[in-house]
Amino acid sequence: MSLVSRVAAVLAFLGALALSAPASAQAYGNFLEVRGERLADINTLLQNYRTMVYGGQAGRWRTGVRVFLIGDSVESYRGQVRSLLGEFETLTGVSFSIVEDESLANLRIYFSARAWFNSQAARAFDDAQRVLCFTNTRTQNGTIQQAFVVIPEDLQPRAARACLAHEMMHAIGFGGHPPQSFDSALRNGVAADRLTTNDRIIIRARYDDRLRNAANGTEAMGIATQVLGDMLGRVLEAGDTLNALAFDGDPVSKDFDGA
DSSP: OOOHHHHHHHHHOOOOOOEOOOOOOOOOOOOOTTTEEEEOOOOOOOOOOOHHHHOOOBOOOOEEEEEEETTTTHHHHHHHHHHHHHHHHHHHSSOOEEEEEEOOOOOEEHHHHHHHHOOOOOHHHHTGGSEEEEEEEEEEEEEEEEEEEEETTOHHHHHHHHHHHHHHHTTTTTOOOTTTTSTTTTSSSSSSOOHHHHHHHHHHHOHHHHTTTTTSSHHHHHHHHHHHHHHHHHHHHHOOOOHTTTOSSSSOOOOOOOO
């Protein structure tokens, strides 16, 4: 399938998500320093969990994720993609891998030429000139079936890293953007160019076994309070936050289901 044809499929999906200009800042207190970041307290984590999960189309991966990389500059980004996938797998219990056969992929990352990116952004967004990169997901009954990430290949290195971390968080099920005061790769404007400790906690909580089968959003938020508190406690007691947050429930099957 040609790149143009693949884009047509991308734009057919609803719920485009994008990294754009800064959102309005909100003031929070009681931050702790971890990894040189502002680690949020439990109330701030809970508020931003709600915003990041339920600020758009909510869903989770319930099967192994097969990632296919597309574009002339793929090799420039392969290392960061592998690093992100490794973090996601550690935090979620879902298998993430890069595949060389596009027919096996359920998540595609496009590193596109500028002219092509601009034309597609203009088709998808009313204010396209503010869009740095974007993601589309297809979700059914709370399960992510397919995802596409689109990043222009001419960004400066830090902007490209920030776009990739930001859009990949959308691709694993986060629809909303936290305020600028919350250290996160998912905030708009000047975002972190890696997963922050706040992000790691929220990703880990999102895929926790206790939340996978919640009957509704109200029940999920009640459970999330306990889960986020548990994860925050682990981080405060640990030297290595990723190992402390490693998923310890039932792993998602690595078998590809063709969805």
